[in-house]
Amino acid sequence: MTETPHPAPPEDGGDIAHHGAPFLLKFSAMLRTAKTHEVSNQAFQRQLRDFMELLHRMIDEEGREEVALVSVADYFYLNGNRIKAQATLLSVYHSMMNEFERRALGGIRFLHGVNEAELERFFQLFLGAEDTALAERLAEAVREASIQHVV
Secondary structure: OOOOOOOOOOOOOOOHHHHHHHHHHHHHHHHHHHHHOOOOOHHHHHHHHHHHHHHHHHHHHOOOOEEEEEEEOOEEEEOOEEEOOOHHHHHHHHHHHHHHHHOOOOEEEEEOOOOHHHHHHHHHHHHHOOOHHHHOOHHHHHHHOOOOOEO
16 A cells, blocks of 8 residues: 655744644734724733734744735635634634735735834724725835835
């Protein structure tokens, strides 16, 4: 009997795969909170800190230059590793898919050096880009706002 070959893990792999679901959950929670509260509100700030803690752990402790969340053909990928849409994650998964589609966004890269102030500003712009006309200008607005570590 011949063994079925196992696909090689993505070269960026490592243990990034186990961060997929928590990353989407924290990103989604921050997005939902930003829709109902100002970014200066404690509720948003708490979500921001939680997300930043995970993001910094992924970047700093695991030696990455970036963390990329990409949406392709109804799937999310975190640094090239598909985030499996488990039953408990489906509502978040679909909600995030809709957020990306509404903004015609293929992905977001969080680069080494990202800080809370940049992420706050990015989320203000991201939420403002719900309008189709503004969505087309999201990348330009991010550059104009001097956000260098979220692209």
